[in-house]
Amino acid sequence: MRLYICEKPSQARDIARVLQAHRRGDGCLQGTGVTVTWCVGHLLETAPPETYGEQFKRWSLEHLPIIPQQWQLVVKPKVATQLKAISRLLQACAEVVIATDADREGEMIAREILERCDYQGPVLRLWLSALDEASIRRALAALRPGEQTLPLYHCALARSRADWLVGINLSRLFTLLGRRAGFDGTLPVGRVQTPTLRLVVERDRAIASFVARPFWTVDVVLQDDGAEFEARWQPPAAQCDDTGRCVDQVAAEQAARRLATARSAQVERVDVERVTEGPPLPFDLGTLQEVCSAKLGLGAQETLSVAQALYETHKATTYPRSDCGYLPESMLDEVPRVLHALAAADPALGQRCKELDPTRRSRAWNGSKVTAHHGIIPTAVVIPLDQLSERERAVYILIRARYLAQFLPHHEYLKTQVQLRSQADQLLARGKQIQVRGWKAVIDETDACEPTEQTQRLPTLQEGGSVGMRDAKVNTQRTQPPKPYTEGTLVKAMKTIANQVADVRLKQTLKDSIGIGTEATRAAIIQGLIDHGYLTKKKRSLAASAAAHTLIEAVPREVADPVMTAVWEQALARIETGQLSVEAFLAKQSAWLTQVVRSQASLNLQLPRSQGPACPVCRSPMRQRKGRTGNFWSCVRYPDCKGTKPVKASAAPAKPKRT
Incomplete structure (x- = not known):
């Protein structure tokens, strides 16, 4: 029996339909000689610190850094039943086909289950860029050897463990140092989220300190x-x-x-x-998020959710989490079918389609520049626009327009x-x-x-x-101040961090890398900062909260340095290509964390003992100071920022006093 492991139930149903696996089983769909099962995202997660020792339940500087010698995973309670079902199926199958999303995380979702269940049989990989029937059949006819995509798992594993090391150790470190200084609250630090937050904090300060001329x-x-x-x-x-x-x-x-x-x-x-x-290239996810933010007012996570629905629910577009806008020449054969489907779905396109030249070859058709995924384009599925929600329709029309543009003159x-x-x-x-x-x-x-x-x-x-x-x-x-970030422009800044680097060699290195985060994670990082109150959103503009300013003030510059994070991401790319081992990468991160903990643990953070008003100059928190005429609020960044407020007027905005 061949077992297909999918990432989500909906994905499993689409593949099972093509495989004619219609019989319902325990956590699976079965057919002649095939079984299709599914995960619900990650069924396993990295064990919490206390798993490695009871002493780690309590947050203490003396126990840092926490660096596991043998990494452990725990089962997510809500999906334990499904993991048991997959485990039983693995014991009975002759070979496994990994059919999760075609990216790092998808590879990890399946591989960590295979390791957990000690599966030793043959592994194949289904590499899907779209979930319409034609695309599934084409991918089923071209299954890849499992060894070909195994490095993706190693890359995701290194990323997951590095995130755990940095998040657990530095969040505890700076929260404990903050408490020592009298700061009431947590100071969460993340490998990607903290440098991202710093981008917004520095933009806010540039806006606040701007003097129009x-x-x-x-x-x-x-x-x-x-x-x-x-x-x-x-x-x-x-x-x-x-x-x-x-x-x-x-x-x-x-x-x-x-x-x-x-x-x-x-x-x-x-x-x-x-x-x-x-014409511009077909969309990659980051560019789609940027355009949807500017034209439609959608957040990065909203755009990703809509693009995922177009791909997964409607089968109307290809895989959305792509970092590439180019298309392989092998897809040229599909052009007439796709154009016909677009014209059939929207009669208003009839005249426009007559102007298209399906034989035109724009610069988008370049297989040598295609990475793990090609650009986001429409599929040959006929999807009437009235079957889409308003947001889905708007995003679909943008994706469709980029594709149509490839067949029109310059x-x-x-x-x-x-x-x-x-x-x-x-x-x-x-x-x-x-x-x-x-x-x-x-x-x-x-x-x-x-x-x-x-x-x-x-x-x-x-x-x-x-x-x-x-x-x-x-x-x-x-003269005008810098514009506040929107979710779209923040995604772009995360991708193009090389533009903010002065060092020529490092700038070129970063241009060849993927910046901060990945196409699959940037939206979640920004949304997480919003959900936890570190970023606030007013209409389309993002601003950093006082707590965000406090955090960026507390951590050493290297921890919040987007350049350092981009270099880490580049190291993950080297793991993906087999040039660097997971163990070597994590050893470097462990050594770096040990150095940070030792250098910071003896320092006293200069943080406010109570959460005062936001500084009217740079929006950082303020602390009370004693002056010749009584107490007043002073920016915690003094003397770099000399913003002040009288204590009696702390609740209302006041014109900054400069000395």
Whole structure:
């Protein structure tokens, strides 16, 4: 008997239907020579500290670090019955097919059960990218040897144990040090969550400490043969800051007066460039979360849940937890079927589908760049849109549009830049003229923030000619603070952490890695920070709570350093490729933890003894201090931050006092 082990009951039903395993058994579905069983996510979990010794029940600095010599797993009580059913099936089967999700965690869910039950028989791997019938049949015909995906298990095992080591030891360490300093509360530390939290804390502080500075622009209205267009005055370098903005109001006003009274300007130079843009790649999960946050206001976990439903429940899209937007050339044969299904499901696409060229090969079709999973695309299942919820429909349309874009022409436009002169004043006009709309017919990527002068259509101008001057006006503007993170932009920051690294060699190394966390875990990490009150969400914006600021102040910089975490993730990737052993990786983490515990245990954290108000400058907690005229609230980050509040006004926002 061949036993298929699936990750979820719904996944098992889909596979059993294709295998014609319709007979219901104890925790399984059975057919001729095949049995399909299922997990409910992880049936086992890493044992708690007290399993390794009764002394670890009590949180104590003298017992840190806790580093198991022999790792143990315990059965989750709610799923113990299902584990017993799988154990009985393993004793009776001739071979096992792992049919869990095709990723690290899916591999671990099955492998840890096989080890627990001491299964010694042959193992095959079903590698599924979609749950429609055609995809399941194709995957069943191409089962992989179990040895091929075993490194995924090793990678997941190392990640799980490293998370346990860091979470258990550092959470206990800094919570105990916090209590010693009088802080009433826990300070949970995570291998990924703490660096993620630091990103938001530092962004909040940058926003709070931002000082807006004024600058001035002069916009000029010009005319040529009855066609009006805009140009912008180019201030001399002596009147600009280091970004080229005019910071001399008098100079801007004088230029506006000169230009307003001038009759004409001469065209000195005309540069026209034809720009060709190919379509964006199909979505990976991180990019989908970013776009859904910006366009639909969905959180990262909401987007993942919707994408999972489209994949698992409706069979309408492929596997969602992908970190890759490329597609293998082997899927080109499916293009006509997928396009036909899309047209059949949505009659409104009928005319648009006639414009598609199924033989077009965009840059997305590149098997050499496909990782464990390809980009998220529609399947050949005909799914009427009215069968989807509002959110499912919106996300599906975004995924569908990225796929359709691969079969439309490139977007082409003329980018024009014109330099003009009016006596001593230099002017610059920019324009854009679309030549071929191409793939933008299905993906609207118009940037509403793009200046009008860069999107306008300029008249045909000749070098040496002149244009009429109609008007000139001064605009007073102010520099803007950094924008708060949204869930989408925070996911992007976690992925592209290399952009925040100055070291050239490390930057390149991180560009080749996956950043902080994985596509499968980032949403859960952010949602966990929200659920535990470390991040607050107002509309789409995220902000760090006072407790989050306290935590980031408490831990050493290396613990909250996203670069360090990205390097750890890269080490996990080396385990996946067989270049590093689990034991060697965990030995390094254990040595590092031992060093951190020894160096920190003798220190006294500078934390507030009571949770005061949030600092009006950087949002960190405040503590009471004694001054010449009485007590006052002072930021715990003093002297780096000098925000203060009077004690009597602590409940209400107050303008920060700076000394």
